[in-house]
Amino acid sequence: MTSPGVDPSAALADAAWGSVGTYSFTSLYDTFVYEPMHAVEQAWITSSFGEFVDGQLNTLWTDVGGGGILIGNGDSGTAADPSGGAGGLWFGDGGAGYDSTTPGEAGGAGGIAYNGNGGAGGMGGAGADGGAGGDTAYGIAGSGGTAGAGGSGVDGGAGGAGGNATGFFFGNGGDGGVGGAGGTGEDGADATAANNGGAGTTGGNGGDGGDGGNAATLLGNGGNGGLAGNGGDGGNGGAGPGASGVSDNLGGQGGYGGNGGKGGAGGNSDTGANGNGGGGGFGGNGGDARGFIGGVLAGSGGSGGAAGSGTGGGGGGGGLASAVGTGDGSGGADGGAGGAGGAGGVGDVVGNSGGDGGAAGTGGGGGLLASAGGSPGRAP
Numbered sequence: 001m002t003s004p005g006v007d008p009s010a011a012l013a014d015a016a017w018g019s020v021g022t023y024s025f026t027s028l029y030d031t032f033v034y035e036p037m038h039a040v041e042q043a044w045i046t047s048s049f050g051e052f053v054d055g056q057l058n059t060l061w062t063d064v065g066g067g068g069i070l071i072g073n074g075d076s077g078t079a080a081d082p083s084g085g086a087g088g089l090w091f092g093d094g095g096a097g098y099d100s101t102t103p104g105e106a107g108g109a110g111g112i113a114y115n116g117n118g119g120a121g122g123m124g125g126a127g128a129d130g131g132a133g134g135d136t137a138y139g140i141a142g143s144g145g146t147a148g149a150g151g152s153g154v155d156g157g158a159g160g161a162g163g164n165a166t167g168f169f170f171g172n173g174g175d176g177g178v179g180g181a182g183g184t185g186e187d188g189a190d191a192t193a194a195n196n197g198g199a200g201t202t203g204g205n206g207g208d209g210g211d212g213g214n215a216a217t218l219l220g221n222g223g224n225g226g227l228a229g230n231g232g233d234g235g236n237g238g239a240g241p242g243a244s245g246v247s248d249n250l251g252g253q254g255g256y257g258g259n260g261g262k263g264g265a266g267g268n269s270d271t272g273a274n275g276n277g278g279g280g281g282f283g284g285n286g287g288d289a290r291g292f293i294g295g296v297l298a299g300s301g302g303s304g305g306a307a308g309s310g311t312g313g314g315g316g317g318g319g320l321a322s323a324v325g326t327g328d329g330s331g332g333a334d335g336g337a338g339g340a341g342g343a344g345g346v347g348d349v350v351g352n353s354g355g356d357g358g359a360a361g362t363g364g365g366g367g368l369l370a371s372a373g374g375s376p377g378r379a380p
Helices: 008-020 025-046 048-063
Strands: none
Touching: 025 048
């Protein structure tokens, strides 16, 4: 018997929800229904008997004018055709995108799936974007590809976007790809008797992380946003003309550190989380003053990446003071500010909450005190 004043239907509903505990219906369905069935399908596709039967069915399908394949996994991308092939119409995973090794060339997109997992996006070449993950109508969408790091002073590429779960009933969005790191700036030329030392060049900016893919309408988790690339360090300033003291020329200024990239946004659903912003690059060191005049200011640190826990770059160290002159090296310029927190993913139709926003980054530290009389940089 129930206690007076207790609604039996409400008690039953509470018990049902309580039995789920910390698990969502999405995770329960994924663990106990989708994943076991997907494993059986893949075992069939890769078995010798399954390959024979599937080959006959797919040939018959194309002979009657059908497009694609009925059962099987899509082919992986190649240099000639970077995008991965689509999975079977009945079941099968999408093929992975091509991993590029050519500077400036983006990775291939992952293949789509109709009943299976989307293909992963390919890696980008140096300084290039990662490929997008493949979508799925029912299953797990592909993750975005990792971007290529930048060359000397060149920006890193952006991570590929995670694939979307485009169906109604079930599907998880793919995670965004990682952004590429910015390249280190070039060092300045050393001073001569006729010229000051050259300034170091600015480090490349870190690439943004890829956005996470959206979930299916009813059941599904959004993909996590990709981590951003760190900014490249600034180049060092050129050194002074030497210890002989024959010139008043200065050492060069250190280059600015590159800014950290922006973390990718979480996909729309219950658990999409924003990626972390990349840390700003450190400012280059000021050139050593070996003549009569002290070193000049070091470069400033890069700003922290937005939408995540990026940290600002520290200021560069001051140039060393002359052993025989009166000039003192000054401390590095101010460190960059930390990035702001990003927005969380939107909740789905069954009442699941959106993902948390990324934490704000911390400001970078000031440069080091180079010698007596030099002033340190300030943290913002």
